Amino acid sequence: MLNYLLQRLATIVPTLFFVSILIFGLQQLLPGDPAIALAGEERDPEVVAFLRAKFHLDEPLPVRYWYWAKGVLHGDLGDSVRIQKPVTELILEKLPVTIQLAAMAIVIALVIGITAGVVSAVKKDTWWDYGANVFALWGLSTPNFWLGILLILFFAVRLGWLPASGYVSPFEDLKANLASMIMPAFVLGNAFAAVLMRHTRSAMLQVLSSDYVRTARAKGLDERVVVLKHALRNALIPVITLGALGLGELLGGAVLTEQVFTIPGFGKLIVDAVFNRDYSVVQGVVLFTATVYITLNLLADLAYFLVNPRMRH
């Protein structure tokens, strides 16, 4: 166990190192003088000179990377040129909103995706199966910003049941918060549900044809017990790992969803930063997302290890 854990942790270090180089390298793509580009709209020579000194722009590239990485390791992702705040502070400010959105989306995706996957595997080659497959294709092919607009059109404009946009803090008014988050969470969870459905279906099909399931059936166990207790529990093991890989898509989708529903989260932060040419914020958000993604995948691997006894030997 400890060995595996250490091995897995050891692969993370080089990955994070290359991620940091990649994100630092983004700066090099800026056309012209980076100090002027980083200064954004402001062309004040004093600001430019300040930035040049701050980012050591006169020094060679490896030295600049060293200064930057040292800051990052100390939790300093730079400052927003626009909002005059540290990037770390901005990210932590917006993070809870996106966490709530993502958590709700994951719950919706798990419920829809796993149910649809189990049903389509158990009822293989019936209309249930076709229906679930059509749903998965729909989920994978619908741009989530379009789905968002359609839902707004139907539930907010036509029926007037839900607010079209805006965000209310759950600490202010929980009911209004849920009303404003349910549509975006559904939109975000939709594609993820499709991914989960496909994984669950193929894992279930494999498990259902295995010997121990046949034994369980031969023992005369209730079919429901066989499917839910014997088959599903084992089928979910690969779904955990594959699901964790899908979380990256979810984080990307959050950017679009937040934009459609004007939710002031993490995705809105990066889009606003792009248009304000607030490059430190863009870099900070990407670095942060990558770190979260790597950590989540590590946790998924550990969970896989813990729930699968065969892996321990």
Next chain:
Amino acid sequence: MAAVLFEEVKTQTGGNKTWRRLRRRRRAMFGLGVVLFFVVAALLAPWLAPYDPVATSWTAVRAAPSSSFWFGADELGRDVLSRIIWGARASILAGLVSVSISIALGVPVGMLAGYLGRWTDALISRITDAMLACPFLILAIALAAFLGPSLTNAMIAIGISATPIFIRLTRAQVLAAKSEDYVEAARALGNPHWRIALRHILPNIVAPLIVQATLAIAAAVIAEASLSFLGLGQQPPAPSWGSMLNTARNYVEQAPWMAIWPGLSIFLLVLSFNLLGDGLRDALDPRHK
């Protein structure tokens, strides 16, 4: 000469077999049909579009669908149908160009990693891991942001972001092929490495690459629409489905048709590439059901 001829005949019948298998799959054929429909529409845009896609008309502002504007008009009185037809160009171009970039970068690098192994493989694999750690769309947004907003830069950004998938796939396929008997035989005959890699391994790993490329085009079309929706792709007034949806968002109440048609077009094109990719996978690999 005879050997070359024989090889050509062989691959041709292989292609025919695949095509016959593909033709039996109705969903894949539907996908292919819709893709061809959009390709033809994009190519013939100047003759098919009833209006100039960027010509504004104050008398037609947000005109509802009618016999003169089949899909309605937008907030500047531009014909939605004409913009959809011209917008197909941006979407299909983005799909094809970005995936070509991913293949051009990913396949050679993946072959190097798989064929050479050792530290080359270790280095390439770590870089690939790092790129895959950044969610596809977020990496594409960041790249497009630093490169500057334009359709060309969006295609480059999407192409680079999708490259690691092709590196991984190629590497895995090369690793599997390397231990096959025909590669051993080619090596025993004293073929140089580049010849083994290009003439013996590459043709045998093309099938999974074609499948992945088709599915990657679907992802690239959505990605281009997403970047254009955020304002990082095709710049106004040039038509693109993503940017049409971005403006449509502000007129959901007054002019819902502005949102329905571009979204439906993205959905149909992406769905078709997905169906075609799934069908190709089944047709090229009979073991996969």
